[in-house]
Amino acid sequence: MRTLGKGVKFIAVVAIIALVVAGAWWLWNRAEHKTITAEFASTKGVYPGDSVRMLGVDIGAITDIKAEDGKSKVTMEIDADQPVPADADAVLVAQSLVAERFIQLTPAYDGGEQIHDGAVIPTDKTAIPVEWDEIKNELMSLSTALGPTDDNPDGTLSDFVDASDEMFDGNGQRARRTLEELSSTMETLSQGRTDLFSTVQNLQLFVSALSNSEDQIVAFSGRLASVTDVLNESTGDLDNALIDLDVALQDVDRFLGNNSDKITRGVDKLGQATNVLRDRREEVENLLHVGPTAMANFYNIYHPYQGTLNGVLAPQWLSNPMQFVCGAIQAVANNTAQSDAQLCQSYLAPMLNQIAMNYPDVKLATPRTPTAAADQIDNGQKPGTQTPPGVQPPSDSPAARGNDVEAGADLTSLLSPGGGR
Structure with a gap:
């Protein structure tokens, strides 16, 4: 019995030691590794023990692969000190047809939250390579579709080559x-x-x-x-308006057809007039610049205060009539213009110089009109104020009176209102 008791104790001690070692190893392994599960649509060509990489560097290995719910769940252990982004993707990489495959975690960690132990990467964040069998099947389907059939013994590819040859023939x-x-x-x-x-x-x-x-x-x-x-x-109103517009356009068309020649001549004459205005632009500008002042001066000739027209004729040519007449003869620009101008200066100059003057001594009898009343004058010359010498004072009566001129003893008294000045 003692021997049996010692054996049981020995087995119990060994079991406890094994449990302690297993627990220590499990704790050490959890401290050194993270467990991650990735769900793939297929895991053909990959097995437990294959490497897990990031940027081509091994960071762990596949520990288990199992099918569940139509998906392949791959359990991986990676180094705990290797940072992996929380939203990492898992890609099954096949370097060639026969080389071993591995799982690549991407992208590389550049800051932020890291993936935690026990994380699951879903199917929409995993990718698998195209299998050679799928490529072969697609190529077979393509060759069958392009090859000869019962309806087309030559095949679609042959027809395409013939059509391409005809299309590019001579069009290189x-x-x-x-x-x-x-x-x-x-x-x-x-x-x-x-x-x-x-x-x-x-x-x-x-x-x-x-x-x-x-x-x-x-x-x-x-x-x-x-x-x-x-x-x-308003469709009805618009229709009526369009009908009226159509009638008006027809009338305009008939008018233009019946008067096209006249309109053409009128436009031509208008164009000529416009050209004249364009050529005489400087003169027109001067006229518009001087015209208002001249009209205002002409308006100011009449003085209702005295009932007279006051103004001076100042023809420029009267100051030198010889130059005016002889210059006009020379401006004819014919063969004898120069000699005729010289003869004008020789024979007519003495006579023309006799009538040279700055202002012609021309006087007119003023029209018999009513003068302005006292209350109609606003220039400072009110009745009772001092009147300038030689100027008839305004009437004290508000009624207008005629401009009566008494006949004088000479012609000057008749021509000048108010007598000679």
Whole structure:
């Protein structure tokens, strides 16, 4: 019994030691590794023990693969001190057809939250390579579709080659130029990619502005609908207006047809007049510049206070009539103009110089008109004020009176109102 008791104790001690070692190893392993599960659509060619990498560097290994719910769940252990982003993707990489496969975690960690122990990477964040069998099946399907059939013994590919031969026959230079122009176009697009991106950004800003202006767009659409309703309700009036417009246009067409020659001549004459105005632009400008002043001066010739016309004739040519007459003869510009001008100066100059004057001594009898009344004058010369010498004072009576001129003893008294001055 003692021997049996010692054996039981020995087994119990060994079991306890084993449990302690296993627990210590498990705690050490959890401290040194993180366990991650990734769900793949398929795990063909990958097995437990295959490596897990990031940027091509081993950071762990596959510990278990099992199928569950139509997916393959791959359990991986990675180094605990290796930072992996929390939103990492898992990609099954096949370097060649026969080489071993591995799982690549991407992207590399560059800050932020790290993936935690026990995390699961779902199917939408995993990817698998295209299998050679799938490629082979697709190629077989393509070759069968392009190959000969009962309806087309030559095959679709043969027809395509024949059609291409007919299309490019004799058009090699054109095809070459087309490819060169296409290459230039692609190069231009490549050089202007910055502007292209700016255009896309501006388009995005425009779309954002439209989105932010939704209320205004809805209001504009409502107003446009209202205008459309008004136009729809006024269809009859619009039809009548268009009919009247059509009649008016027909009348205009008949008028233009019957008077086209006259209109043409009128437009030509108008063009000639316009050309004259254009050629005489400086004279017209001077006339418009001086004309208002001249008209105002002419208006000021009449003085209602005295009932007289006051003004001085100042023809410029009277100051030198010899130059005016002889210069006009010389301006004829014929063969004898120079000699005729010299003869004018020799024979007519003495006589013409006799009538030279700055202002001609011309006087006119003033018209018999009523003078202004006292209350109609606003120039400081009111009745009772001092009147300048030689000026007839205004009447004290508000009634207008005639401009009576008494006959004098000489011609000057008759021609000058109020007597000689």
